Amino acid sequence: MSLLKLSIIVLLTGTVFLSFNTGTSPYKTGMGVGDKIPELKTTLISGEPFLIDNLKGKMVLIDVWASYYAPSRVKNYQLEEIKERFSNSGFYNGDGVEVVSISLDRFITPVKEAIVMDDIQNFYHICDLQGANGIAKTFQASGPVIILIDGDGRIVTKSTSMNKISDALSSLVRN
DSSP states (O other): OHHHHHHHHHHHHHHHHHHHOOSSOSOOBSSSTTSBOOOOEEEOTTSOEEEGGGGTTSEEEEEEEOTTOHHHHHHHHHHHHHHHHHTTOEETTEESEEEEEEEOOSOHHHHHHHHHHTTOTTSEEEOOSOGGGTHHHHTTOSSOEEEEEOTTSBEEEEESOHHHHHHHHHHHBOO
């Protein structure tokens, strides 16, 4: 008799569980930790088309910055170091690190000059010349911030602190 009760409980539990399964991804699109980032389809400053989904499987640092903001310029150097340090690392949900640089500038010349001066040509550079009202608004960034996303495009952390970003990457490295 107890086997019959156990079977009925398992059957009812399974039915209830399946009734809540809608077949959609459990991750919502948004800007909170754990959310899937909004779609990003644009053009790089080099003129090449860019789609963030093409970086699937990589850890991605989305860096919202400005060429005229000194802390952003210092951060460029730190981002390059992090990219180099983790470029061949395997993570729990991604391999390697890429940097997508979104400039808040409204003029392209200072951005291009900063890219060369800061030696960050190997990042993906975006500048729509609309400041905080352009692509940066998609990421709810009115000022400089770094958003770490995993290989599935979900937000791991957001911060203005390079130490916090580096620590997050370190904690996700597979040993």
